[in-house]
Amino acid sequence: MAQLRSSTPLESWQAPEGEPVIRVESVTKKFGDVYAVDDISLSIHQGEFFSLLGSSGCGKTTLLRMLAGFETPSAGRIFIDGVDMTHTPPYERPINMMFQSYALFPHMTVEDNIAFGLKQEGMPSSERKQRIQEMMALVQIDALAKRKPHQLSGGQRQRVALARALAKQPKILLLDEPLGALDKKLREKTQFELVNIQERLGMTFVIVTHDQEEAMTMSSRIALMHDGRIEQIDPPRRMYEYPSTRYAASFIGTVNLFSGYVVSQEDDHVLIQSEEAGGLLQVKHSQPLVAGMEVTVAVRPEKCRLMAELTGAPNQIKGVIKEIAYLGDVSIYHVDLPSGKRVQFTQSNIQALAEQPLTWEQEVCLAWQSNSCGVLEE
Numbered sequence: 001m002a003q004l005r006s007s008t009p010l011e012s013w014q015a016p017e018g019e020p021v022i023r024v025e026s027v028t029k030k031f032g033d034v035y036a037v038d039d040i041s042l043s044i045h046q047g048e049f050f051s052l053l054g055s056s057g058c059g060k061t062t063l064l065r066m067l068a069g070f071e072t073p074s075a076g077r078i079f080i081d082g083v084d085m086t087h088t089p090p091y092e093r094p095i096n097m098m099f100q101s102y103a104l105f106p107h108m109t110v111e112d113n114i115a116f117g118l119k120q121e122g123m124p125s126s127e128r129k130q131r132i133q134e135m136m137a138l139v140q141i142d143a144l145a146k147r148k149p150h151q152l153s154g155g156q157r158q159r160v161a162l163a164r165a166l167a168k169q170p171k172i173l174l175l176d177e178p179l180g181a182l183d184k185k186l187r188e189k190t191q192f193e194l195v196n197i198q199e200r201l202g203m204t205f206v207i208v209t210h211d212q213e214e215a216m217t218m219s220s221r222i223a224l225m226h227d228g229r230i231e232q233i234d235p236p237r238r239m240y241e242y243p244s245t246r247y248a249a250s251f252i253g254t255v256n257l258f259s260g261y262v263v264s265q266e267d268d269h270v271l272i273q274s275e276e277a278g279g280l281l282q283v284k285h286s287q288p289l290v291a292g293m294e295v296t297v298a299v300r301p302e303k304c305r306l307m308a309e310l311t312g313a314p315n316q317i318k319g320v321i322k323e324i325a326y327l328g329d330v331s332i333y334h335v336d337l338p339s340g341k342r343v344q345f346t347q348s349n350i351q352a353l354a355e356q357p358l359t360w361e362q363e364v365c366l367a368w369q370s371n372s373c374g375v376l377e378e
Contacts, residue, residue: 019045019082020043020044020045020079021044021045021046021080021081021171021172021204022042022043022044022067022078022079022080022172022204022206023042023043023044023078023079024040024041024042024043024063024067024076024077024078024079025041025076025077025078025079026039026040026041026075026076026077027039027040027041027063027066027073027075027076027077027078028040028073028074028075028076029059029062029063029066029071029073029074030074035228036059036062036228037059037062037063037066037073037228038059038227038228038229039075039076039229040059040063040076040228040229040230041076042223042230042233044204044206045204046202046204047202047203047204048204048205048220048221049195049198049205049207049218049219049220050204050205050206050207050219050220050221050222050223051206051207051208051209051214051215051218051219051221051222051223052064052206052207052208052209052223052225053209053210053212053215053222053223053224053225053251054210054224054225054226054251055210055226055251056210058225058226058227058228059225059227059228059229060208060225061176061177061208063225064097064174064176064206064208066078067080067095067172067174067206068090068093068095068097068174069085069088069089069090069092069093069095070090070097072086072087073086080093080094080095080171080172081094081171094170094171094172095170095171095172095173095174096117096165096166096168096170096172096173096174097165097173097174097175097176098161098162098165098173098174098175098176098178099161099176100176100177100178100180102149102157102158102160102161103161104149104157104160104161104164105149106148106149106150107148108148108149109145109146109147109148110136110141110144110145110146110147110148110152110160111132111136111145111146113149113160113164114132114135114136114160114163114164114167115128115132115167116164117164117167117168118131118132118167118168121168131167132167135163135164135166135167136163138163138166138197138200139159139160139162139163139166139193139197140159141156141159141160141163144156144160154182154183154186155182155186155190158178158179158182158190161178162178162194162197166197166201166203170203171203171204172203172204172205172206173198173203173204173205173206174206174207174208175205175206175207175208176207176208177208177209177210178194178207179191179209179211179214187214188217191214191217191218192217194218195217195218207219212251212252212253215236216236216240216252217236219235219236220235221233221234221235221236222234222235222236222239224239224247224248224251224252226247226251231244231245231247231248231251232244232245232248239252240252240253240300241374242374243255243298243374243376244376244378245376245378246296246298246376246378249298249374249376253300254300254301254344255298255299255300255301256298256299256300256301256304256343256344257296257297257298257376258272258274258276258277258281258296258297258299258341259274259275259276259294259295259296260272260273260274260275260276260277260281260294260295260296260297261273261292261293261294261295262289262290262291262292262293262295263280263291264291265285265288265289265291268284268285268286269282269283269284269285269370270282270283270285270289270375271314272295272297272375274297275339276337276339276341277297277317277337277339277341278317278318278337278338278339279314279316279317280314281297281314281315281373282314282315282370283297283370283373283374283375284370284371285374285375289375289377293377295375295376295377296375296376296377297373297374297375297376298373298374298375298376299343299368299372299373300372300373301332301343301344301345301346302345302346303368303369303372303373304343304345304346304366304367304368305366305367305368306345306347306364306365306366307365307366307367308365309365310365313367314370315367315368315369315370315373316365316366316367317337317343317365317366317367318337318338318363318364318365318366319335319336319337319338319343319363319364319366320335320336320361320362320363320364321333321334321335321358321359321360321361321362321363321364322334322335322336322342322360322361323360324358324359324360326349328349329348329349330346330347330348330349331346331347331349331358332344332345332346333345333346333347333358333364335364335366343366345366
């Protein structure tokens with residue numbers, strides 16, 4: 001999984017004295033008898049690029065709309081900069097929103113679209129022109145000033161919408177699936193540009209996306225949502241390496257899950273018997289677990305390595321290759337175990353046109369280290 005950001009010694013959300021710029025307290029939103037958002041609490045700090053990630057219908061857009069003021073919570077409170085804004089209308093919040101559809105005015109030029117909110121605020125003409133020029137330069141659309149939306153590509157319209165959202169210099173920018181209409185290469189390029197702009201401005205960005213790679217690439221932290229609730233909030237690397245639930249493990253990346261029960265625990269290692277894996281699994285895990293407790297062991301495909309034969313040690317499995325996918329940089333192998341469980345492992349294709357040593361129906365032995373897998377209790 002790609003990740004653009006690097007960790008600093010102490011992030012804003014880790015600082016004990018750091019006050020969040022957004023604080024959501026026990027917020028619920030019902031539509032009739034349906035809970036779109038169910039008792040959510042979270043904090044977002046100044047300068048974060050925070051992602052609300054999840055599949056369609058998980059409640060992420062409803063939560064974003066409540067932050068913007070377009071929806072009112074059925075219960076709970078929303079604080080922005082320490083002020084209760086639960087019932088404050090959108091135009092009185094220090095927030096701007098970039099919509100999925102971009103919502104550009106078709107009869108206006110690029111510069112007029114960017115100027116619209118500034119005119120509404122009564123900004124003087126000379127100051128307004130300077131701000132428009134700054135915003136167009138920031139998103140690299142200087143040459144498009146006199147064009148109208150129908151004369152622009154999807155990527156150009158996206159930049160205009162971003163410039164318009166940033167022009168009023170909001171404290172917080174909300175983005176609802178902003179890259180969904182772009183093709184893959186342009187989307188990947190724009191992800192880096194968005195992060196660079198956000199870091200340059202020092203603004204807080206909150207983005208809604210269903211794309212896990214998009215969230216992993218851009219975010220300082222991710223809130224993974226499911227059925228109106230938050231499954232896990234963590235920086236991308238921690239969410240990938242240490243998922244807290246089966247759902248989180250399955251949603252972020254690809255994972256092999258082995259059901260089993262705890263046999264014993266010594267120091268910071270736990271032994272788990274798994275019929276699906278066909279033997280004992282050992283996991284580095286410092287939290288105490290009770291013998292006999294049902295758990296799941298999560299192993300990422302890239303953590304598995306080939307070995308000549310089984311030695312009887314934990315974390316070793318044998319199976320038969322049933323499917324192979326060549327993706328250029330890596331090859332993915334699907335392996336059927338004697339238990340009927342199908343697992344995946346990957347190999348990097350380092351040498352061009354190298355002869356592939358693995359083929360269909362070949363028996364392989366796989367192993368992984370105890371510190372490269374995890375235990376899930378849910």
